[in-house]
Amino acid sequence: MSQVPDSGVAPKNTHYLLVALLAAGGLLVGVAAYFVSRLVPDMGDDDLAVTQSILTNLGIGFFSAAVLFLLEPKFRRAVKADVTDTVTDTVRTATEGLKDEVREAVQEDFEDRFATLADRINARYDAKLKEQSDLVSDLSSDFTHERVSKLFEEAATLRALHENALLVEADDEIGNLRVRFSWHHPHGTPWTDPSTLRPPGDDWNEVHIAAWPSTGDWWASPEVAWTPNMTFEDVALELAVGLNSSGSRGLAERIQWGPILQRFETAVKAAIESRMKTEGAPPLEGGLSEFLDHENTWYLTNRGLYCPTHNSAQLLADFEEIPDQPPWAGRREWFFIASRAQNLRASALDRR
Structure with a gap:
């Protein structure tokens, strides 16, 4: 017996079947709310109102779930693409910012070290010149x-x-x-x-x-x-x-x-x-x-x-x-x- 290649068709059909079942269930439950009085003639007015409200809300819930399941892949793809772009942009921005910060930090550190070295050398020059000046002064x-x-x-x-x-x-x-x-x-x-x-x-x-x-x-x-x-x-x-x-x-x-x-x-x-x-x-x-x-x-x-x-x-x-x-x-x-x-x-x- 040959095997069907895993092409993603079965999951897609299952998804649409579930949407159809939820929609049909919601429709049936919603319609049933209007036939409760005929199916249960002895039900009081208060109980009838409560039962119809429950069935109506349940039908709307099933139907809403069907709509959400139907649109969920599109939502997921849109959100995924948006998140991916956002993450990519964030990572790129963060990476570029980090590179700039590292580059600036290294440059500043180099300049600080160089300036410090120059200052130390100049201080030695000044000390030597002062030492010679003090030898002769007065x-x-x-x-x-x-x-x-x-x-x-x-x-x-x-x-x-x-x-x-x-x-x-x-x-x-x-x-x-x-x-x-x-x-x-x-x-x-x-x-x-x-x-x-x-x-x-x-x-x-x-x-x-x-x-x-x-x-x-x-x-x-x-x-x-x-x-x-x-x-x-x-x-x-x-x-x-x-x-x-x-x-x-x-x-x-x-x-x-x-x-x-x-x-x-x-x-x-x-x-x-x-x-x-x-x-x-x-x-x-x-x-x-x-x-x-x-x-x-x-x-x-x-x-x-x-x-x-x-x-x-x-x-x-x-x-x-x-x-x-x-x-x-x-x-x-x-x-x-x-x-x-x-x-x-x-x-x-x-x-x-």
């Missing part, structure tokens, strides 16, 4: 061994000073007395560190301050190694005694250290800021060797001679002979600083 009024040592260490790291030394004028008269601040190994330091068998490092360095009189004689130029247990007053007095002993300057001819330390502070600040390319710093090339602040402000480095107030810059190589005097420079200051540049050039050539 140095002349707080001239201690600790601050000066740290300043020389930082200047050495930046190679801001030529040979870790700086020469400034001590008096208003050019060349009368100069003071040299330097940072190097103590005299008599061995060529090799016994503990490492290597040349001594910067940790061996100490601050030295020397006074150079106009005679230029090395034996008349006292130098003091500034150790941590000494105050600057000790250093200043020892230099004065040394100058007095050599006959270069009497003890009563007191050295005015205020202007000297102010010149040192100005020069080192310019040298460090120039190496850091700080805005407003003088555009110096090379390590600063000497500073002269007279009629004009001069910076002598191992690369050239600079006078920023007149935008003047001359290479050290140009000082084989003293160049012509600039029209804005004083005669004495020009020949003095130009001679210093010539000597620095000659010293550099001798070391080659």
Whole structure:
């Protein structure tokens, strides 16, 4: 016996048969309500009215059920399609919204992380710049061994000073007395560190301050190694005694250290800021060797001679002979600083 394929025809016929039965049942029950008095003649008026009402409502119920069963597939398809479309739209909208939210969240997180990193880097820059600024700020009024040592260490790291030394004028008269601040190994330091068998490092360095009189004689130029247990007053007095002993300057001819330390502070600040390319710093090339602040402000480095107030810059190589005097420079200051540049050039050539 062959089987009928499951094509959905049987369920459909059953559905229509059920609709027909419900409709017929409703019709019969509704019609029967009008024939109750004939079928049951002895029924009272009240009972008859109640029975007819019940049968009528029952017939209407069957007929309504038939109508609902007839239209139910259409309702189901319509509702299903509407629900499907609604769900699809909802899912699509939710998915797109979720994608946008995730994308925005990732972008915001990336931007926040990047901004935070940039802020941290900038903070480190600012901290380093402030640290260097604090080393020089008000140095002349707080001239201690600790601050000066740290300043020389930082200047050495930046190679801001030529040979870790700086020469400034001590008096208003050019060349009368100069003071040299330097940072190097103590005299008599061995060529090799016994503990490492290597040349001594910067940790061996100490601050030295020397006074150079106009005679230029090395034996008349006292130098003091500034150790941590000494105050600057000790250093200043020892230099004065040394100058007095050599006959270069009497003890009563007191050295005015205020202007000297102010010149040192100005020069080192310019040298460090120039190496850091700080805005407003003088555009110096090379390590600063000497500073002269007279009629004009001069910076002598191992690369050239600079006078920023007149935008003047001359290479050290140009000082084989003293160049012509600039029209804005004083005669004495020009020949003095130009001679210093010539000597620095000659010293550099001798070391080659």
